[in-house]
Structures are given as C-alpha cells and as structure tokens.
Amino acid sequence: MTMSNQNSDDAKLNSIRELIEGILPLDQLATLQREMKTGDRVQIVLAIEQDRVPWSDRILVPLQENLYVVERDDGARVVKCFCGHEFGDYRLNWKEEALVFERHPQDGIVxxxxxxxxxxxxxxxxxxxxxxxxxxxxxxxxxxxxxxxxFLPDLEF
Ligand SMILES: [Zn+2]
Structure with missing residues (x-):
C-alpha cells in the first residue's frame, strides 16, 4: 500500500466516522452518499460503531441510532442501547421493553x-x-x- 492510498483510506474512514456521528459537513455527506460503495463498507461501519460503544459485545448490525443487535458471550443475540441497557431478543420488538410516552398531537410544546x-x-x-x-x-x-x-434483520447465519 502506498502512502497516498493510506491517506485516502484514512480520509474515507474519517468521513464515515463523521457521518455516523452526525458531524459530516453537508457537501461531503452528498459526496459520500453518491460514491460507489466498496465491498468493505459494512466492515468499516461495524468497526467504527464497535469502537464508539462503551461495551465489548460484538455488534452484528446497527439497528438504528443508539440501538444495536449484538451477540453476547453466551451466544444470545439481543438489542442493546449505546448505554449498555439490553432490550431482549432481537426478534422481539424492543419497544415493548422501552419507556413510552404518548404525546397529545396538539400539546402546545411540540x-x-x-x-x-x-x-x-x-x-x-x-x-x-x-x-x-x-x-x-x-x-x-x-x-x-x-x-x-x-426492522427485523436477517441474522440467520
Ligand atoms: Zn440507554
């Protein structure tokens, strides 16, 4: 690998990290979204996400912002919050274990x-x-x- 390839890879990695963290400038966001995705994009995103979370369970797939499907050491696949809270088996709706607030759609606040x-x-x-x-x-x-x-990811592998 040449030095310029390494710099290019580092720049790409930083762009994807900033995308995930929501701090990528809009002009770069559009460029990143439009470029051809290489086969390693999934591995890059998983590595960035794994590096960001404060726990070590292996991330199988980011489910949505702040939520992940992880595989624990005992083999269980669960939905886990960024903070470490577990919502249970990924095949069940994590919302059943969340705190719920039903907001009046004309509450005067939102x-x-x-x-x-x-x-x-x-x-x-x-x-x-x-x-x-x-x-x-x-x-x-x-x-x-x-x-x-x-979202129910297909993790039957
Ligand atoms: Zn949490």
Missing amino acids: FQPNKGADPVWQLLREFYCPNCATQLDVEPVPVGYPFVFN
Whole structure:
C-alpha cells in the first residue's frame, strides 16, 4: 500500500466516522452518499460503531441510532442501547421493553394547538431507554395502533 492510498483510506474512514456521528459537513455527506460503495463498507461501519460503544459485545448490525443487535458471550443475540441497557431478543420488538410516552398531537410544546394532527385520529408515541432516558424513536400512529416493529434483520447465519 502506498502512502497516498493510506491517506485516502484514512480520509474515507474519517468521513464515515463523521457521518455516523452526525458531524459530516453537508457537501461531503452528498459526496459520500453518491460514491460507489466498496465491498468493505459494512466492515468499516461495524468497526467504527464497535469502537464508539462503551461495551465489548460484538455488534452484528446497527439497528438504528443508539440501538444495536449484538451477540453476547453466551451466544444470545439481543438489542442493546449505546448505554449498555439490553432490550431482549432481537426478534422481539424492543419497544415493548422501552419507556413510552404518548404525546397529545396538539400539546402546545411540540405542536401548537390546531397545527398538529386531530387527537381523535392520531397520537405521537415516544420511546425512551429506561436506563439512560435517550429518546430512541417516535411513531405518529392512529390511536390504538400497535407498536410498529421497525426492522427485523436477517441474522440467520
Ligand atoms: Zn440507554
């Protein structure tokens, strides 16, 4: 590997790290999104994410911001928060184990009265980690709608 290749690889790695951390400038973001992805992109992202978290369980896939599917030493595959809190088996909806706040869609805080959805039809369901209180997700759903299962990764390997 030449010195310029090493510098190019380091720059790419830094760009992807800044993308994950949400600090990549917009012009570079567009460039990164549009470029051809090399076959090692998944491994690069996993290595960056593994380096960022304060625990050592192996990340199988980042599920969404602050949530990961990890494989523990005992072989269990669970959803885990950045803080280390575990939500249980990845095949079950992690939201069932989260703190939930159902926000009135015209609460005057997030949405002004008469500017949000009709509360007879819709509510805003907010999900928080019970350990670190990070807001993990928000669903605008019809009243009475079950928790949305966002994503079930295919990890049967
Ligand atoms: Zn947490």
